[in-house]
Amino acid sequence: MGRDLATIAAFAAAVGALTWALDSGVWLTFVMLALYATLLAQAWNILGGYGGQFSFGHALFFGCGAYVQAIAQLQGGLNAWVALGLAVAVAGAVGSFVGALSFRYGLKGSYFALVTLAFAEVFRILAVSASFTGGGVGLMLPLQESVANLQFGSRKGYIGVVLGFVVAALLVTAWLRHSRFGAQLQAVRDNEDAARAVGVDPYRTKLGAITLSAAFMGAAGAFYLQVFQYIDPGIAFGPHVSVEALVGAIVGGMGTLWGPVLGALVLHLLADLTRNLFGQLPGLNMVIYGAVLVLIVMFLPRGLSGMGRSVRELWRRGRG
C-alpha cells in the first residue's frame, strides 16, 4: 500500500507541476482531456478489471451524472459544487440499482454486458422523450465564469478538478489492491464458486464495485458538462463514452493500478496524432479505438502494461 500511495503522490505532483509550468492552451487542453479519459478508464477498471464484470453501457452512469449536474443547476438552482456531489451520488445510486437487479439474478459475462447496454439505451430514449431533459435538443449551461460556479477562465482550474477525481479513483484502486474487500472482489472475479465456498458474498462485493465504478463515471459526466456546458441524449447515453472507458482500461491493462492511466494516455495521443495527420474526419477516432481494441485482445491480452509478459510468452510459444 505504501508504495502505491507514494507513486500516486508522485503522479499527482508531476501532473500538477506540468500544469503549472505549461502555458500553451493546446497542451493544457491535452492534459485536461487525457485526465478525463483516464477517469473514464479507471472508473470502468474498478468494475471490469477488478470485478471481472464487463459493462458495455457505462455511459449510463456518465449520462446520469451529466444530466443531474445540468438539471440541478438549471431547474433546481443549486450551486455547481453541490450539484457535483449530487451527480456523483445519483450515478452511484443508479449503479447500485442496475447492479442489484443484474447480480441478484446472477447475470454474468455476455448477459451482463447486454443488460448494461440495454439500460443505457432505455435512458437515452427516455432522455429524448422527457421534457425536463430538454429532449433531443439537450441542455445548455450558461457561461458564468467563477470558481463558485465550477467554471474556470483557464484550463488549469478544470485540470485541478479532474486531477482530484483521478487521484481519488487511483486511491480507491490502490485500496482494492490491498484491502479485504478488494481481495474478495478479485476472488469473485477469478472464481465465483470458490469465493462463495470460503464465505465471500459475491452479490455484495459486486454491488459495492459497481456502485464505486458508477460514482466515478458520474463524476466524469458532471465534469464533462462543466467543461463543454452542453449535454444531449446521444453524448450522454450513446455508445461513445462506454467504448472510450472500456477500451482505455483494456488497452492499458485491466485489473492494474496504472494500466488505465497508460491506456487512456496512449489512446488520446493516438487520436490527437491522427487528427493532426488526417484532419477532423468524423468517425476516425472510433475506428482507431476499435482497431486498437481488436489488436490488443488478439496480441496483448494483458494490455500495454502487461506487454513484457505477453511478448515473452509469445516468443516462448514460437520457439517451443
Next chain:
Amino acid sequence: MLEFGILFPSVLNGLTTGAVYALIALGLTLIYGVLHIINFAHGAALMVALYAVYLLKTQWGLDPYLALPLVVPGMFALGYALQRGIVNRASHGKDENILLVTLGLSIVLENLALMLFKSDTRTIETAYTLTTVPIGPAFIALPKLVAFAGALAASAILLWIVTRTDLGRAIRAVAKEKHGAKLMGIDVDHVYAMCFGIGLACLGAAACFLLPAYYVNPQVGGGFVLVAFTIVVLGGMGSFAGALVGGLLIGVVESLGGLFLGESLGQIGIFAIFIAVLLFRPQGLFGSKA
C-alpha cells in the same frame, strides 16, 4: 382506440417487420448456439450488407431483390473470413475476448461507414416502393409483403440446412459436443467459420428484403442489434423456433408500442421485455434451463 380498423394494420405491419427481425435473429442464434459466443458485430454486419445493396442499386441500377445472389454469398464469405482470420484467433479460449473483439469489429465497421458515407440517411427508389396491397381493411406496402415472404422463405432454407444436410449434422454435432465431433473427424474450425458465414448470409438476405422499404445510415445496425438480442434472449439462446416466434412477437410489440406511445417511446417496450427476460427468465421462452 382499440378499434379493429386501427389495430389490424398495425399488427400486420408488425408481423412483416417481425419476419425480417426473425431472419436477423436466426443468424445470431445460429452463431450463439454453435460457437457459444455473442456476435456483437451482428448489427454492424447488417449495416454493411445494407450499404452493399444500396451501392449495387445506385451505382449499377441492380434491383435489391436481384442483388440477393450477390449479397448473400458476399456476406457469407465475409463471415467465414472474419471468424477464421480474426475472431477465432483472438479468443485465447475465453468468451470475454470474443465479446470484446466483436465489439471492436462493430466499432470499426460503423465508423468506417461514417467516414465513407457521412451520417446521412439514405434510401433507394424502386418502381414498387409506394405500391400497396389491400388485405382486409388494411393496405400493406408491397416491399413489406415481399420482405415477409422472403424472410420466412430464407428462414425455411436455413432450417433445412441445419436439420437435413450433412453440414447441418456437423453443425449440430459441434454445438452439442465439440470434442466428440472432432474425434469423429469433423473439422471444428471449419464448422465454426461456416456458422459465422451462414449467420452473416442471413443478414445479406435480410438487407435485400429490408432496403426497398427501409433506409441505411452508419448507425442503423445499432437499433437492430439490440432488437435481435432481445429476440434471441426472449426465444432462448440457440433456439430456432424461439427466434422465429420471438421475431414476430417483437415486431408486433414494436408496432403496437409505436401506435400507443409514439415512435421513439414505443421502442421502450422492446427494451423493457429484454431487461425483464434477462432478469427473470434468462433461458428464454423456448430454451431449456442452462
